[in-house]
Amino acid sequence: xxxxxxxxxxxxxxxxxxxxxxxxxxxxxxxxxxxxxxxxxxxxxxxxxxxxxxxxxxxxxxxxxxxxxxxxxxxxxxxxxxxxxxxxxxxxxxxxxxxxxxxxxxxxxxxxxxxxxxxxxxxxxxxxxxxxxxxxxxxxxxxxxxxxxxxxxxxxxxxxxxxxxxxxxxxxxxxxxxxxxxxxxxxxxxxxxxxxxxxxxxxxxxxxxxxxxxxxxxxxxxxxxxxxxxxxxxxxxxxxxxxxxxxxxxxxxxxxxxxxxxxxxxxxxxxxxxxxxxxxxxxxxxxxxxxxxxxxx
Amino acid sequence: xxxxxxxxxxxxxxxxxxxxxxxxxxxxxxxxxxxxxxxxxxxxxxxxxxxxxxxxxxxxxxxxxxxxxxxxxxxxxxxxxxxxxxxxxxxxxxxxxxxxxxxxxxxxxxxxxxxxxxxxxxxxxxxxxxxxxxxxxxxxxxxxxxxxxxxxxxxxxxxxxxxxxxxxxxxxxxxxxxxxxxxxxxxxxxxxxxxxxxxxxxxxxxxxxxxxxxxxxxxxxxxxxxxxxxxxxxxxxxxxxxxxxxxxxxxxxxxxx
Ligand SMILES: Nc1ncnc2c1ncn2[C@@H]1O[C@H](COP(=O)(O)OP(=O)(O)O)[C@@H](O)[C@H]1O
Ligand SMILES: [Mg+2]
Numbered sequence: 098x099x100x101x102x103x104x105x106x107x108x109x110x111x112x113x114x115x116x117x118x119x120x121x122x123x124x125x126x127x128x129x130x131x132x133x134x135x136x137x138x139x140x141x142x143x144x145x146x147x148x149x150x151x152x153x154x155x156x157x158x159x160x161x162x163x164x165x166x167x168x169x170x171x172x173x174x175x176x177x178x179x180x181x182x183x184x185x186x187x188x189x190x191x192x193x194x195x196x197x198x199x200x201x202x203x204x205x206x207x208x209x210x211x212x213x214x215x216x217x218x219x220x221x222x223x224x225x226x227x228x229x230x231x232x233x234x235x236x237x238x239x240x241x242x243x244x245x246x247x248x249x250x251x252x253x254x255x256x257x258x259x260x261x262x263x264x265x266x267x268x269x270x271x272x273x274x275x276x277x278x279x280x281x282x283x284x285x286x287x288x289x290x291x292x293x294x295x296x297x298x299x300x301x302x303x304x305x306x307x308x309x310x311x312x313x314x315x316x317x318x319x320x321x322x323x324x325x326x327x328x329x330x331x332x333x334x335x336x337x338x339x340x341x342x343x344x345x346x347x348x349x350x351x352x353x354x355x356x357x358x359x360x361x362x363x364x365x366x367x368x369x370x371x372x373x374x375x376x377x378x379x380x381x382x383x384x385x386x387x388x389x390x391x392x393x394x
Numbered sequence: 395x396x397x398x399x400x401x402x403x404x405x406x407x408x409x410x411x412x413x414x415x416x417x418x419x420x421x422x423x424x425x426x427x428x429x430x431x432x433x434x435x436x437x438x439x440x441x442x443x444x445x446x447x448x449x450x451x452x453x454x455x456x457x458x459x460x461x462x463x464x465x466x467x468x469x470x471x472x473x474x475x476x477x478x479x480x481x482x483x484x485x486x487x488x489x490x491x492x493x494x495x496x497x498x499x500x501x502x503x504x505x506x507x508x509x510x511x512x513x514x515x516x517x518x519x520x521x522x523x524x525x526x527x528x529x530x531x532x533x534x535x536x537x538x539x540x541x542x543x544x545x546x547x548x549x550x551x552x553x554x555x556x557x558x559x560x561x562x563x564x565x566x567x568x569x570x571x572x573x574x575x576x577x578x579x580x581x582x583x584x585x586x587x588x589x590x591x592x593x594x595x596x597x598x599x600x601x602x603x604x605x606x607x608x609x610x611x612x613x614x615x616x617x618x619x620x621x622x623x624x625x626x627x628x629x630x631x632x633x634x635x636x637x638x639x640x641x642x643x644x645x646x647x648x649x650x651x
Binding site for chain 2: 145258259261266275320323326
């Protein structure tokens with residue numbers, strides 16, 4: 098009996114540890130940790146500034162750049178960078194035509210660019226790594242990729258620390274931000290640049306379709322249950338890491354695509370928290386009332 | 395938390411006009427704010443009250459005239475604009491007032507927190523410091539924003555329609571708070587479209603796209619001034635005894651005739 102239990106637990110440990118004995122999986126886990134940190138810091142601001150859609154657009158707009166890079170055998174990051182630059186310039190140009198308007202021009206440019214990417218991708222010279230462009234290849238992350246990811250992570254974290262109080266003030270109320278000494282323009286531009294940089298780096302691991310979900314999903318989940326920005330960020334980073342780890346296990350044992358498994362785990366975590374919160378929130382408000390009536394006068 | 399009650403003028407304007415790039419929306423404004431004065435800025439919707447505040451804050455350049463603001467300004471915006479779903483406590487909001495006094499990389503330390511807590515005490519919200527901002531009542535949120543201005547050490551307070559949507563009790567609390575702050579030597583501008591409210595302050599500045607009048611309410615709020623301030627939109631009733639004027643907005647507007 099005892100022996101059997103021992104064997105069972107030791108085989109569970111083996112199942113849990115075995116994936117991480119492979120270099121591929123170790124690097125994937127490190128990438129997941131980096132994405133968690135960036136997602137915790139940046140994802141929360143994207144959610145609070147309601148920039149998820151812009152981030153998504155940015156990611157799609159770089160698709161033709163990625164395809165061209167793959168076709169010509171260039172580094173993907175170069176293609177992504179070029180794609181974002183072209184998208185930004187096109188939007189800026191079209192946005193100046195008053196008859197079209199900014200909103201319309203953004204969506205037209207984004208759809209057109211993504212469409213162009215798809216046309217290129219299905220051309221006879223179709224790049225060998227189309228799947229990878231759309232869904233990423235987190236298991237193919239190299240040490241060089243990790244170093245690049247780590248530097249971007251450090252940069253994003255440093256800037257978010259420096260700008261934290263400005264971000265907080267501008268997000269709270271843009272109209273009075275200036276009177277408090279904050280600069281909405283500076284904050285907006287910095288945030289967009291950080292989002293673009295992060296997308297360019299993360300697209301390698303997660304692909305064009307999944308990058309924003311993985312970046313923003315954990316923050317959206319954290320927002321459901323936290324009441325302070327600092328705890329929101331900490332929880333988001335933790336959830337991103339948990340979803341990443343779960344996704345990698347699933348991919349290792351069930352043979353599913355790693356990036357898609359991570360995105361799936363992110364969504365499942367969101368739904369679980371959402372449902373759990375719906376089930377507990379009447380009680381929560383009750384206990385809060387009790388606490389309030391008991392608080393010293 | 396006390397502002398020194400020296401005698402200098404806190405802000406003054408003369409011949410001020412402003413526009414948002416298009417037509418002039420406010421012109422011929424001239425007034426002075428002295429320490430300890432509460433000034434009601436009275437006018438209809440679109441009369442230019444918020445525009446005047448933006449000019450005083452330097453957010454909107456003036457197209458003509460002069461304006462001099464000699465004190466730090468704190469703003470209490472229209473409350474329906476603030477985000478109720480934002481993850482901050484009352485204390486966090488009060489701490490926003492320290493933004494310009496601290497270098498970028500520094501988090502508010504013990505000193506700043508103490509200042510912010512003191513300001514919340516002053517506005518009567520010391521016990522709710524750790525409550526979620528969005529879960530406070532409208533009147534409490536207004537007072538948190540006043541506390542934020544106190545943390546800024548603002549000697550000139552600009553409150554944009556702070557009484558709209560407040561129940562009687564909250565309004566009374568805010569009124570007595572504003573009286574205390576004026577006694578400390580701060581200048582306070584309170585915008586409103588409610589004539590009765592404007593009577594309660596030391597001075598009143600009537601705006602309807604231009605300055606209609608500026609002075610003590612009892613002398614200034616005459617029938618002619620009220621009519622000019624509100625255009626034809628208003629029914630004016632001459633008061634019986636004191637010669638005061640009561641104005642009532644028509645019960646409903648006719649969209650199309
Ligand atoms: N951002 C803006 N751009 C252009 N016009 C504006 C803007 N804000 C206000 N206005 C115009 O300026 C005039 C005065 O508005 P405002 O100062 O907001 O009035 P009040 O605060 O008294 O209701 C109005 O005619 C309004 O349409
Ligand atoms: Mg206004």
